């Protein structure tokens with residue numbers, strides 16, 4: 001089989017039936033032919049649209065296959081395949097037909113070789129990077145207000161320098177090129193190991209790591225590293241137990257200022273970098289210290305007792321799930337510290353939460369809505385909320401967005417009302433996109449076709465941070481650390497793109513999930529899309545497929561997250577409620593089924609994988625109508641190159657198409673049946689209620705009802721039939737699919 005290129009390529013020979021080939025492929029087969037002993041013909045091979053999403057094939061016009069040919073000997077003893085129009089040099093083979101598959105295999109091997117070379121280069125590159133420590137931390141910039149010390153920390157030579165665009169582009173290219181071939185994703189594990197490569201394995205990464213490191217880990221706990229930061233013994237114990245052997249960068253850079261310096265902290269660091277403990281540890285430490293101080297004082301003065309008995313700390317988060325998770329982080333770190341935490345979020349019974357507050361917890365972790373409700377209702381424990389000693393706002397940039405979280409503003413007003421209390425409170429403001437800023441939208445730069453004279457300027461990171469700090473009410477001289485990379489996402493993440501039509505997204509998604517089993521989150525922009533995909537992938541028997549969106553009951557949301565966390569191959573189909581902060585171990589893949597609306601959302605969604613030093617893949621699915629949004633996102637991220645294209649194995653892709661088509665049909669038809677059923681039930685119910693009287697009307701009704709019932713029965717039968725057909729398809733795994741499943 002041979003691909004044909006657009007430029008300078010000869011038109012394809014043969015008169016193959018115009019089967020479905022790639023768009024633009026059927027340009028006719030009447031091209032000029034250098035006829036010589038014509039024995040066979042090159043025939044068009046049908047290929048799907050998917051080939052045209054592949055950058056590598058951008059010049060491709062068609063694929064052709066020769067199935068009928070003779071091999072004749074040349075004078076030098078080698079063989080020659082004579083075709084209708086050209087002679088191709090082949091390796092000496094014994095007069096047998098070379099199968100298309102063999103040729104494909106060769107191509108794959110060549111690609112693999114390319115990959116190995118890239119991996120080797122990457123391995124070296126990473127080695128070089130490792131030698132550059134975080135300690136190259138630099139310098140201090142004074143903001144215009146002169147209040148704030150901004151420390152810019154060079155976490156990574158290539159990624160942090162904001163002006164190093166060419167270098168940055170080089171990194172993106174190298175790290176992505178090695179993933180261009182989808183077929184090589186699995187092999188990457190072996191290669192990475194061999195080469196010590198930068199891109200970590202994405203298939204079961206933790207298993208390999210834990211097995212190798214298990215024995216070493218006992219002695220790996222770097223107690224001194226933690227102690228240097230001021231972490232007390234009682235927290236060290238739990239960190240050691242958790243095998244948090246050494247602090248992460250953001251922890252190293254913020255903990256001393258927070259624990260020893262008692263400073264307010266503003267922290268921006270990539271997703272999954274351990275920001276939660278960066279504020280949880282100092283808060284726990286502070287509570288313990290205040291308590292022991294109070295004990296000492298207590299022996300002389302009873303009045304001080306009150307101060308440590310009330311609410312000490314408030315943690316605010318944008319989502320309910322995140323609040324629950326932060327509580328878990330606190331509880332882990334405070335295992336031996338006797339610090340009591342509760343979660344106050346909407347969607348759960350407020351009576352239960354009031355009861356929890358009666359237990360006088362030290363720390364309340366809350367979403368602003370429910371918290372404000374309870375403050376407003378005069379909950380006794382929350383009555384001293386204005387005197388809290390610690391305030392942490394996670395995902396702060398999201399929390400202070402205009403139009404969101406009105407209640408947050410109300411809470412902050414209460415907290416900041418009295419200067420004395422404000423000054424005695426330590427604040428923590430964190431997010432992966434805290435310092436992220438946007439170009440003003442194009443529409444603000446033009447009026448009609450005219451360019452606006454005074455072009456609106458991009459708000460600088462410094463200005464944005466200043467606004468946030470003022471809004472939260474930070475004290476003077478906070479510690480500000482921004483170690484986000486200019487590309488936005490974390491270093492261990494591999495990003496790829498799929499370009500296809502809307503209809504093909506289901507095919508690609510199924511293909512990806514089939515070929516790359518593992519815990520995955522699929523992100524959608526709408527609840528309807530979540531529902532539709534959940535049904536389709538349920539019908540396709542893709543393991544445990546769980547929806548998550550804001551119209552679900554809170555209990556169900558939490559239950560689904562629990563199930564997802566417990567299942568290594570679970571698939572969560574979610575809206576952006578799952579985009580921020582969720583920390584679920586070993587999510588291997590994130591798929592943006594629909595392009596997110598903002599760069600922040602892209603960063604946070606992608607950041608559900610590749611967390612805490614691990615690897616992961618994020619796939620961005622783009623249909624033509626979404627390309628402008630993608631361009632805007634990448635412009636905001638300062639990226640000049642598009643993502644590498646995720647390649648597919650055409651053989652597998654063709655085989656799964658019929659399954660998807662049937663599953664989509666089942667999903668649609670089930671929807672119709674459900675609607676018919678609802679109509680029928682409604683008719684039944686209303687008839688009973690109205691108690692229609694006349695017998696004539698009764699008979700009309702009866703015949704209409706009978707017709708409707710028949711209709712419904714037929715539809716149900718048809719649906720059953722479709723389901724059976726799908727089940728049949730799913731049970732008939734072909735050789736190709738079995739081959740994938742066995743890997």
Ligand SMILES: Nc1ncnc2c1ncn2[C@@H]1O[C@H](COP(=O)(O)OP(=O)(O)OP(=O)(O)O)[C@@H](O)[C@H]1O
Pocket residue numbers: 243244245246247248251269270271272273274275276277431432580581582583607608611612
């Ligand atoms: N020092 C450490 N060593 C190893 N793992 C750690 C360490 N600190 C935190 N972790 C783990 O890393 C994971 C990510 O941490 P965390 O959820 O705090 O990230 P984050 O920076 O808040 O991410 P996001 O921006 O997505 O919210 C968690 O599972 C956490 O338990």
